[in-house]
Amino acid sequence: MHTAAKLYCTQILDELALDAFAFFGLKNIRYCCNFTGTDGVYLFARSNSWFLSDARYQQQAQQQVQADTLICYQHKFDALTALALAQDFKRIGFVAAELNVAEFCALRRRGAENLEWVAVEEKINALRGIKTSSEIEALQQAADLNAKAFATIESLIKPGVSEQTLALELEIALRRLGGEERAFDFIVASGPRGALPHGVASTRQLASNELVTFDFGTRVQGYHSDETITLGVGYVPVDLRRIYDLVLEAHDLALRWVKPGLSLAELDAVAREHITRAGYGENFGHGLGHGVGLEIHEYPSVSSRGKDQLQAGMVITIEPGIYLPGRGGVRIEDTILVTADGYRCLTQIPKQYRAL
Numbered sequence: 553m554h555t556a557a558k559l560y561c562t563q564i565l566d567e568l569a570l571d572a573f574a575f576f577g578l579k580n581i582r583y584c585c586n587f588t589g590t591d592g593v594y595l596f597a598r599s600n601s602w603f604l605s606d607a608r609y610q611q612q613a614q615q616q617v618q619a620d621t622l623i624c625y626q627h628k629f630d631a632l633t634a635l636a637l638a639q640d641f642k643r644i645g646f647v648a649a650e651l652n653v654a655e656f657c658a659l660r661r662r663g664a665e666n667l668e669w670v671a672v673e674e675k676i677n678a679l680r681g682i683k684t685s686s687e688i689e690a691l692q693q694a695a696d697l698n699a700k701a702f703a704t705i706e707s708l709i710k711p712g713v714s715e716q717t718l719a720l721e722l723e724i725a726l727r728r729l730g731g732e733e734r735a736f737d738f739i740v741a742s743g744p745r746g747a748l749p750h751g752v753a754s755t756r757q758l759a760s761n762e763l764v765t766f767d768f769g770t771r772v773q774g775y776h777s778d779e780t781i782t783l784g785v786g787y788v789p790v791d792l793r794r795i796y797d798l799v800l801e802a803h804d805l806a807l808r809w810v811k812p813g814l815s816l817a818e819l820d821a822v823a824r825e826h827i828t829r830a831g832y833g834e835n836f837g838h839g840l841g842h843g844v845g846l847e848i849h850e851y852p853s854v855s856s857r858g859k860d861q862l863q864a865g866m867v868i869t870i871e872p873g874i875y876l877p878g879r880g881g882v883r884i885e886d887t888i889l890v891t892a893d894g895y896r897c898l899t900q901i902p903k904q905y906r907a908l
């Protein structure tokens with residue numbers, strides 16, 4: 553665990569009168585101790601840390617994991633509760649979303665009824681919300697791959713090509729360039745399908761005189777890229793062209809407001825009001841953006857529900873959209889790093905209107 557995270561976690565242990573944190577989720581485990589396998593538990597206490605995993609992962613854990621003690625278990629929850637009881641722990645923090653109900657019941661049944669489990673989700677979200685320089689470096693590399701990969705498939709974007717072909721070529725290009733895996737099922741939504749904010753690539757073929765939206769990304773060292781561009785195919789009708797300009801204005805306006813201290817809800821409102829004043833408020837049904845890191849969608853949510861404020865070191869998306877059912881849609885998305893005096897854009901593809 554990096555030093556700032558250690559300090560932060562120790563503070564939270566004190567604040568909530570906890571003896572330890574147990575991390576069951578793979579992203580938090582990776583964040584805390586570098587383990588990239590698919591099963592394990594990381595237990596953090598003031599004076600010691602443990603990583604527990606099964607026999608499949610012993611070698612990998614020895615090579616990767618930063619923890620004081622490595623433990624090999626046969627039954628995860630038995631081993632964890634035995635360890636906690638041996639350490640005389642009474643209250644252990646955990647992230648509720650990392651266990652399902654059956655697992656939580658199993659954890660409480662194993663002779664450890666006196667251990668108290670305390671949900672600490674929001675505190676851990678806040679820790680991961682501020683990126684370290686090495687995290688920012690990986691996020692930047694992933695964003696760079698987006699631009700390089702997209703440049704290689706641009707010549708394929710023309711009437712007659714299917715959305716699925718474009719999604720596949722984009723994915724292959726990202727993998728060839730060194731991206732780890734696609735960040736999510738790519739959205740390639742052309743013509744009327746552009747009105748589906750999550751229109752995963754279909755067999756539809758692009759036609760002339762319509763818009764096409766690409767939302768795609770990859771991963772570098774587990775860190776995601778996320779970017780959306782909307783392009784014209786041939787001459788695009790004036791009403792669609794008008795919504796492109798509006799979405800771009802809302803995107804640019806939001807970027808101008810980004811700085812530490814601004815509330816997440818206020819940032820969402822800046823873009824939303826611009827679109828609403830033009831009469832399309834009902835056609836912008838999702839939040840303005842989200843945090844990006846080891847997860848494609850993570851804390852903070854940039855929406856009217858966002859309770860916190862922007863802070864330097866957050867990496868978030870700005871992605872306003874307008875969707876006209878039966879007609880088409882536009883979304884424009886950049887991933888940015890919040891800096892002390894504003895922002896730095898990690899994604900590189902230019903967002904001014906272009907038609908191919």
Ligand code: ZN
Nearest residue numbers: 767778779780
């Ligand atoms: Zn996206």
Ligand code: ZN
Nearest residue numbers: 778869871885
């Ligand atoms: Zn996004």
